[in-house]
Amino acid sequence: MATVDLRDVRKTYAGNVEAVKGVSIAIADKALCVLVGPSGCGKSTLLRMIAGLETITDGTVAIDGKVVNTTGPAERDIAMVFQNYALYPHMKVYDNMAYGLRNRGTPRDEIDRRVREAAEKLELGALLDRRPRELSGGQRQRVAMGRAIVRNPKVFLFDEPLSNLDAKLRGQMRVEIKNLQRSLGVTSVYVTHDQLEAMTLADTLVVMNAGRVEQAGNPLDIYEKPASTFVASFIGAPPMNLLSLSQNGDGPALPDGAKLAAAPKGAATLGFRPEDAEATVANxxxxxxLSLPATVEGVEPVGAESFLYCAAGGGRIVVRVAGRATANPGDRLEVKAKPEKLHWFDREGRRVSSI
Ligand SMILES: Nc1ncnc2c1ncn2[C@@H]1O[C@H](COP(=O)(O)OP(=O)(O)OP(=O)(O)O)[C@@H](O)[C@H]1O
Ligand SMILES: [Mg+2]
Incomplete structure (x- = not known):
């Protein structure tokens, strides 16, 4: 049982680099919280402060209600899995997994029981006598997981653990990590810059930007109601279409004779998801x-669906169509979206609630 609470956590590195600028997150017991955001936004710094590997400039980190700001990493009862696995190359899989327990003076039969139990869960049973170089990337990743599991920690921390794997393996490992985390019921914080990984893994998703939390919550709620243009363009692939609105006598409007349902006051940007639009021959x-004249610039078939890249509304948009697209570059189409599928953002890029 463990909760993790961050209150207004800040980190300023030497040279006045403000990496984390006041982050508050409450992570429930057994939950998997994913921190996602672009490179340099402070994800690893935040994770390392939770782990105790980095000092906290301001604010508090509490585990199970107890502030741990000055508690050493070994006493926090946390296990961390890194991107580069950090396995000992000269040690067999068994010894890599047993290492942390031996260091703590855990009795030998207890170590053996825990290592074999973890190996069983991770399907590493047949590989215990191999060395890391004799393993595939996915197997190495599993050994790194095994090493974390045997310690039976209160909290797991993951820093981009899958980024060295190819796309297919990443997909498999994602499912394995999720299942493992559920079955073990260990509170976890997982860092990634991959929005798909973030969406599929998270119980709670935290989108970070430049040292701050842009939005936190249930992943699908965030997808459906992004709080800002930053979140709208970061979560979802291809990202949400965003078009700038001009102000005319009747309020916010699009160029090109496009028709637009009454926009809420203060709207400066219109957004709609590629899958929420329909492209038809103008009739x-x-x-x-929304009804928007569009010119097809490119067509990308990916099998089950196709993406139409178009010039429209004074910008560029993407429309997703099921199956094979019949459109060709140069075709003129009409892109339509229902009023309830439109998103509005103000000049600062903040979501404006619909009328
Ligand atoms: N030891 C350090 N000293 C000074 N600045 C640092 C240090 N470590 C990180 N930074 C800076 O702090 C900011 C946040 O870095 P951090 O590693 O937390 O980003 P990140 O979100 O994990 O990025 P990535 O996705 O690339 O791993 C960056 O601007 C980085 O250059
Ligand atoms: Mg990082």
Whole structure:
């Protein structure tokens, strides 16, 4: 049982580099919290402060309600899994997994029981006598997981543990990590810059930008209601289409004779997801919501679906269509979206609630 609470946590590195600028996150017992954001936004710094590997400039980190700011990493009862696995190359898999326990003076039969139990869970049973160089990337990753599991920690911390693996293996390991985390019921914080990994793993998703939390919550809620243009363009692939609105006498408007349902006051940017739009041959039929003349610039078939890249509304947009696209570059189409599928953002890029 463990909760992790961050209150207004800050980190300023030497040279006045403000890496984390006041982050508050409450992580429930047994939950998997994913920190996602672009390179340099402070994810690893935050994780290392939770682990005790980095000092905390200001604010508090509490585990199970107890502030641990000055507690050493070994006393925090945390296990961390890194991107580069950090396995000992000269040690067999068994010894790599047993190392931390031996260091703590755990009795030999207890170590043996825990290592074999973890190896069983991770399907590493047949590989215990191999050395890391004799393993595939995915197997090495599992050994790194095993080493974390045997310690039976209160909290798991993961820093981009899958980024060295190819796409297919990453997908498999993602499912394995999620299942393992669920079955072990260990509170976890997982850092990635991969939005798909973040969406699929997270119980709670925290989107970070430049040392701050942009939005935190249930991943699908964030997908459906991004709080800012930053989140809208970071979560989802391809990202949400964003078009700048101009102000005319009637309020916010799009160029090019596009038709737009009444926009809320203060809206400066219109957003809609590629899958929430429909592209048809222009037929002049009445339509509520958005109706946008578009010129196809490129077509990307990916099998089950295709992406139409278009010039429209004074910018560029993507429309997702099921199966094979019949459109070709140069075609003129009409892109439509229902009023409830439109997102509005103000000049600062903050979400404006619909009218
Ligand atoms: N030891 C350090 N000294 C000074 N600045 C640092 C140090 N470590 C990190 N930084 C800076 O702090 C900021 C946040 O770095 P951090 O490693 O936390 O980012 P990140 O979100 O993990 O990025 P990535 O996705 O690339 O791993 C960056 O601007 C980085 O250059
Ligand atoms: Mg990092």
């Amino acid at each position: 002049g039929a009445a339509h509520e919501g």
